[in-house]
Amino acid sequence: MMLRAELLQDIVTDLRIAMSFVTILPVGPSKPAGNGAMARASWALPVAGLLVGLAGAAAYAIASRVGLPSATAALLALAATVLVTGALHEDGLADTADGLGGGRTRDRKLEIMRDSRIGTYGVCALILSFGLRWSALAAIANPWLVALALSSAHVASRAGLPAFMSLVPSARPDGLSASAGQPPSPSVAVAFGLGTFALVVALGPGKALIGLILLSLAGLILARLATRQIGGQTGDILGAFEQIGEIAILLLAAAALQMGR
Known part of the structure; x- marks a missing residue:
């Protein structure tokens, strides 16, 4: 009985840590998460x-x-997700685009990514991100199908983050990603299972497999770019990965609906 209580407490703590990590909701634990708590x-x-x-x-x-x-409802839906996350992932995408696209040396790229100002590459990346997601949601139109698409996209795009963090080394000794640590294998496996389940429920087994392939390709390409240009991943790179994954799943959901008509 005591073991069950401790397990339940650990699960609740992990949920609070994860939600405080990717949202602005005041649900984090009262004590700062340390000793690999975020990775776990x-x-x-x-x-x-x-x-x-x-x-x-x-x-x-x-x-x-x-x-x-x-079209208006789709824009409001995106606004709601941005409000809940505090535009954390959009900020990561913009910084990644500016850093990888604008810097000439590794140090300069990392410096640009830490700069709070946004450049041309970042603006273009955000326009593309919002435009693609908005058009996908507007095309789906049906509120129930939009709910399935949004939920699966946000679940699956974050399901790959533990694997990405585990396989790609940190580019710098400090920062959000470095402080989070390297997720253990059980955490990677559980996250992957949750993402796969969400895709199967929303899209069906066949489309879910396509979604997993798209997410894997996006992760491999981004990991290669980040490793070659800055020596690994950062919190901004993780944000970019989430955004790319979210876009891919929403576009897949919209395409699946159009083909099914």
């Missing part, structure tokens, strides 16, 4: 992603219920 809790990142996706789905459903067109 990384299995719960897909669960945190589910909450973000559901927030976007709720915004879309409300907008549709009051008679707003699908």
Whole structure:
């Protein structure tokens, strides 16, 4: 009985750590997470992603219920996810685009990625990210299908983060990614299982397999770019990975719906 209570407490703690890591919700533990706690809790990142996706789905459903067109509802859904996350991943995408695209040396790229200002590459990356996600949601249109697509996209895009963190070394000794640590194998496996389950539920087995392939390819390409240019991954690189994965799954969901009509 005591072991069950301790296990439940550990699960709740991991969930709180993961949600405080990727959202602005005040649910973090009262004491700072240390000693690899974030790495261990990384299995719960897909669960945190589910909450973000559901927030976007709720915004879309409300907008549709009051008679707003699908294009407007899609924009409000994206706004809701950005509010919940504090634009954490969008910031990572912009910094990654500016750093990898604008710097000539490794040190300069890392310096640019830490700069709070946004450059041309970052602006273009954000426009593409919002445009692709918005168009996918607007095309899906049906609130229930939008909920499935958003939830699976936010779950699956975060399900690959533990594996990415485990396989790609940190580019610098400090920063968000370095402080999080290297996730253990059980956390990587659980996160992968949660992401796969979400994709199967939302898209079916066949499309889920395609989604996993797309996420794997995105991770491999980004990992190669990051390793060659800055020597590994950073918190910004992780944010970029989430954004790319989210885009890929939403586009896949929209394409699947169009082919099914």
